[in-house]
Amino acid sequence: MSQHPDPRHAERDDEEVTPVVAESVDDDAVESNRRLYTGWQWLLFAAIAIAYSSFHLISLNLYPMETWSFRIVHICGALILGYGLYAGTRFADEGHARSPAWLGWLSYALLIPAGYALYQVFMMQSAMNDGAMRIAPEIEAFHYGYPLMLATAAAIVLSWSFRQYRHRLSPADLVLMVCAVASAGYLLVMFNSPLRASTGTPFAPMGISYAAIAGAALILELTRRVAGLALVIIASIFLIYVFAGPYLPGFLGYPGLSVGRFFSQVYTDAGVLGPTTAVSSTYIILFIIFAAFLQASKVGDYFVNFAFAAAGRARGGPAKVSIFASGLMGMINGTSAGNVVSTGSLTIPLMKKVGYPGRSAGAIEAAASTGGQIMPPIMGAGAFIMAEVTGIPYTEIAVAALIPAILYFLSIYCMVDFEAARKGMRGMRKDEIPLFSKLVKQVYLFAPIIILIAALFMGYSVIRAGTLATASAAVVSWISPYKMGPRAILKALQLAGTMAIQIIAVCACAGLIVGVIALTGVGARFSSLLLGLAGVSQLLALFFAMCISILLGMGMPTTAAYAVAASVVAPGLIEIGIQPLVAHFFVFYFAVVSAITPPVALASYAAAGISGDNAMGTSVASFKIGLAAFIVPFMFFYSPAMLMEGSWLQILRVGVTATLGIVLLSATVQSWFFGPVKQWQRLVMLVGALCMIYGGIVTDVAGLAIGAALLLMQRGRHGGGTPSTATSS
Template sequence: MDTRKAGNGLSPRIWRPVSDVLAALMTLTAICWALSVNRYFGLGFYPQQFFAMMLVFVLPVAYLTLPARPGTERTVVPFHDVVLAVLSMVAFGFIAVRYPDLVLMIFSRPLEVWLPGLIAIVLTLEALRRATGWALVIIISVFILYALFGDVFPGRLQGRPQNWQLLSGYMAFDSNGILGLPMSVASTVVVAFILFGVLLNLTGGSHFFTDAAMIGMGRYRGGSMKIAVLASGLFGSISGSAVANVVGTGVVTIPMIKRDGYPAHKAGAIEAVASTGGQLMPPVMGASAFLMAEFLAVPYSSIVLAALLPALLYYVALFIQADLEAAKMGIRAIPKDQIPPRRTVAVGAHFVLAFAVLIYLLFWKSYQPERAALWSAVVLIGTSFLIGYKGTRPSLRTILSSLAQTGHGVVEILLISAASGIVIGVLNVTGLSFNLTYALVQVGGGSAIVLLALSAIVCIILGMGLPTLGVYVLLAALVAPALIQVGIEPIAAHLYVLYFGMMSMITPPIALAAFAAASIAKAPAMATGWAAMRFGWSAYVIPVLFVFSPTLILIGAPFEIALAIVTAIIGVWLVSAALAGYFSQRLSPVKRGLFALFGLLALVPAGMFEGAVYSDVIGVLGGVALMVLEIRRPRRTGEVQA
């Protein structure tokens, strides 16, 4: 704990209100830009000026709220952090104001370009270290060193060395640097959706989804596990962070699962997998969906449609395993007195209206995502004032507090986005992106299968310890181009690296979501991680399938897509039963092997390779025959029915 006295810095009575005001201004600035308020006053700005203004608020908030030593509690803000906060505000304020005059002077390297640029880079990386730890900072620092000394690298990785003054100015002023594409997405779309999520939480929406999940699943065997899957999936699709979702919903669901009789490590594992799936489930996908749309230059709706079926298969597999685990362990439904009354929960149906408006504006009216999210937030506020939930309505003060909460909530994402711009800048200015793509293709020998295996390993390693958005930006810049180079569909390539990057959240030895769930469940961390890998098995298999057969990302003829959906669901069911060791009753090792074999054959899409349709037929017919035989087999006593 920080034990400094108030005389050695700013007391909480000063820095907390200041940071709240800056955070609220950050959110208001993003809202004004998304709604083009400046145009109503006849004011025109470069987008980079807006991004710089966002960082004028972001970095001071980071230095006021985040201690230099992560993990310690901040009470008093030392004066050196105040100096860093003011210096960052001045540096980015200068960049925002002088941008139109100085952007064309980058290559002449005047003092007024490279000095604020150097300050901006250093302070951004330090703020990022405080927010996320050393991992991402070290990776970005390696890229900067490469930009400065690229000529010393051998072979295809050799790059053009850059003058440090030129590099400083380029990173701070060019649209391929700090003020580039990741900041464009994070400063508009992500802020709008996080605001929507904060309002959903403040108005009782998160409680409504948990209550609705209880009503829907509580009366079935293993209801607590199914509630965790449903509630975490719904909330995770908006929250945008696997670990935050574990902490937010896990404090309710994990104790509930343990009370039902599940082992602690399985309780933590199922919550970790359900929460991680939120990064793969539209609409937010950890902010990656919006950035993916920008990278690929396609409508956001195209990303949502492509990501939807794989995400649903992920949750189908998890739900089936939760059901079969409950049957195997003899765990019954939740007691009726713990399930909230339907009439009470039905009042919260107005929360669904906000989602309906969001979907309508996105897909039928083709609104920009940030505008759709803001209008949905307005609908949410209106219905919450009029109807409320469980007899309470939010006050005006509560609604206004959402601005500051949103600002604080997006600080980490905006810092990651700004720092990710440095990686993109280095790739562009040095030619490293082309060299890396060429090197990966060469190592893979031009074989898509070898390259996919290599890419999966790289994705999981790079993803360990990194936040969602940082993982995706790195992988989209480093790995996805190599996959596209060997003929893989661009959307499939980007979803592939996103899936395997996200799997680092539940893959030991550094499984952040699983370890966070283990701490809540009071279970061994590694045991929770290994159990999470088993529950999340589909995310290791499905990306390989949609890479080779895009029917699983809804690309192809309607009949082929429908056939792929049906066979994939059967395949997921069979493999899940094999992993659980249970179908209608316990399975012998031989039958588990047969369930797994037929399941994998059924999962293979008919268009994956020549003759794949036959593997589909064998898998489906063999699997259905096994299911029928198991259902008709005499049942042992004491096993719980659905």
């Protein structure tokens, strides 16, 4: 991006200014522990990624596989790609000493037990095909289970200290790739035989448990590499609870499960192969491929440039651009922090140029990027998990999400606008932004998203609609400057395979937690606790559910955060009489906003890294800007019409009054309405905002009266709304 003078001093018409043009929004961000191969290794992993993406497209649309087998291959492919592309520690060519040679030889030695376990899988398959009813326990233990678990555990430990060069695959990770195939191969053999029915019983082959233990360890380690320690720690606590639970007091205690019984069942549709993997192997992978095709055709750049052209000239322009661009991009990419990195690298520096402090710029980007996760129709893949868990049709969930999403983004917009007015900020000049007249000629680039929405509401399945939208992205590119030929399509498939690793690992790891909750019954005991609190106060029960949802979501990507919270909290809310749709939306919202909730706020931390401000300060500021997201879920409970539940008159009344309430709430936070707001007026304004947000007829009338009185008072005193001089913050 070309440099241009500081907009605050660039007031002369004759000053030469280069327009801001987004050119790198669609570039694939490279993580610090990601390998960058060259030569034949690059070709090999590119081919694996392309084959992985193509496998899903073919299986979902043309030749479907048996469900469990499909999900096992889905996870195994992600493990192979993940261990091939992501290192377990920092690279030697980044200032760290290279590991001694003996670590490499020790790692290569582990290929012997890993390869032997894989060989035994083929032998067992042959025996089962020849009519064997089951495999002898000593063969499963000594010839398969023990070698596999030894190789897996040792290779994971070695990978933590094995420093190699960024363009090479470490031998420890090669061992882990073989172990992933050996674990998945055994499960495929057993789950496609009559022994599948024995899972969770004393008659289940111990080999299933051995494969599941190795598989669980591989999932946890890959999750650590691609998503950090937060989810791994939470999953480990749940796994420890399985065996520590019988010794715990109170409602946490339960009779207990043996190692064999638990692990023979946790790698089935009761856990790892359950709802989270069901969604990641169908809807999420499909929309990742869709997003990759949009990136390959540079639609992301167009979205951001369109946002600049549409909103850049408004006061505080780059901040409003951030809202629109991050909402569009975040809806598709499914991670708040990832969206901050892609759009924030452009919008945050520009916000600082027009006068926003670094903290405010980062906070606005973090709050807007987080909002993309609640924006229909895609909702960062959260809507698909909700549909899978609740059984409510996807289209109904997307429609229900509309008013809350509008309220959230309206709140951020008002926060930004009032702060810009209070500080006397200007927008960007006409010559600083792309020409709208040129961009509007390429409005056809929105066609893939329009086709997706239209196909969904015409009754097509999500898979068929997603496939159509993906194909349309390639077709539309042919009338754009970035035509997608065979090479670009292969690149998009390769990018999709790489992008999918994190979310698949996270969903599989969340599946472990879901399995623990289902098999130990801790979710039911939590429900009884909420039921007891509701007997005292429903509001207290909701507040407790909010805290648990945020706590479970801290440091986790949206999909995993919601999947875990939906298993623990949502059943309890339904138990106390809340409608399933309302309960799940309540949990979903708080799982999403955990990304901007101190002290562990991933989206805010990512934004602070770009803005150069303090991470904790940025997270507090983003919490303030996203305040509406902490109030809107309570509106679901008191006014189900917010989720399109009720008559059109009720929905219209609640929507209008809640909108006015959100505007008043934003004015309260920013201490500005049509001019500066005194402290007593802020207090009255807060009361009026809460009255309208509550949604009752009496409270709506009271809130409207307060709002009208304040409006007349402000208009009479200030007459306009844009201050003549900047007011200090």
